[in-house]
Amino acid sequence: MPAVGAVDSGAVDIIEHVRAIAGRVAGSYGLEVFDVQFRREGSGMVLRVQIDRPGPAATAEESVSVEDCAHVSRDLSAVLDVEDVVPTAYTLEVSSPGLDRPLRSTDDYRRFSGRRAKLVMREPVDGQRHFKGRLAGVDDQAVLIDGDDGRRHRVLFGVITRANLEVEF
Numbered sequence: 001m002p003a004v005g006a007v008d009s010g011a012v013d014i015i016e017h018v019r020a021i022a023g024r025v026a027g028s029y030g031l032e033v034f035d036v037q038f039r040r041e042g043s044g045m046v047l048r049v050q051i052d053r054p055g056p057a058a059t060a061e062e063s064v065s066v067e068d069c070a071h072v073s074r075d076l077s078a079v080l081d082v083e084d085v086v087p088t089a090y091t092l093e094v095s096s097p098g099l100d101r102p103l104r105s106t107d108d109y110r111r112f113s114g115r116r117a118k119l120v121m122r123e124p125v126d127g128q129r130h131f132k133g134r135l136a137g138v139d140d141q142a143v144l145i146d147g148d149d150g151r152r153h154r155v156l157f158g159v160i161t162r163a164n165l166e167v168e169f
Contacts, residue, residue, distance in 0.1 A: 011038050017085050018047060025076045026051045031068060034097045038090070045090040049076065050097050055111075064096035103163040109135055109143045116166040119145060121159045131155070132166065 019036045026033050034050040051072055053064050073094035080086060103109055103117060113135045120130045133147035142154045143163075 014038050014086055018049065018080070021079050021083070021085065022049050022051075022072070022076055025079060026072050028075070029068060029071055030054075031064065031072065034101075038086070043091065045086075045088055046093060047080075047086060047090045048093045048095070050095055052097055069094045069096065099167045100164050103165065106138050106143075106157065109138050109163075112165060113137045116168055117145065118164055118166055119143070119155055119160055120162040121155060122161045123159050125155050125159065126151070126153050128153075 015036050015038050018038070019033055022033045022036060030053070031051045032054055034052040035048075036050075037046070037048040039046060039048075049072070051064055051068065053062065053068075055062065073092060076094065077092055080092070103112065115135055116133065117135050118130065118132045121128075123129070125131075131145050131147045131153055133145045133149075133153075136144040136146045136152060138144065139154070141158070142156045143160070144152055144154055146152050
């Protein structure tokens with residue numbers, strides 16, 4: 001029996017099918033799919049779709065709204081029901097990646113340059129395994145971060161295990 005939250009090959013197929021459909025639905029609202037998860041949770045199966053607005057999304061006015069989530073949820077639910085993509089009962093959740101969103105690609109680091117972030121590395125860089133600071137851009141194979149220690153650090157993408165924006169008020 002797979003562990004709770006484990007993903008089998010059938011779930012992978014469902015995720016990819018949902019990702020394609022959600023991409024079309026989100027695209028009709030000028031949005032894109034950030035992530036799709038299908039997993040067993042305490043209440044049963046949950047299909048979680050995170051949507052994002054392309055571009056800087058630096059302010060609350062530019063990010064995904066509750067109305068955006070409601071529109072995509074309504075339309076996506078209708079298409080999933082008609083196409084019978086998910087063969088079991090599930091709860092659909094549509095949301096944004098959040099204020100502390102993960103950073104996954106070089107485009108994310110470029111897009112959010114100037115914002116505060118936390119990077120965690122698999123091996124030390126400049127004697128540290130994590131940095132908090134302000135993203136300062138990208139060069140070649142690395143992200144630049146102006147650390148809270150007052151120094152600029154160059155962190156190779158290959159050593160970053162996790163990176164998230166920090167919430168700023």
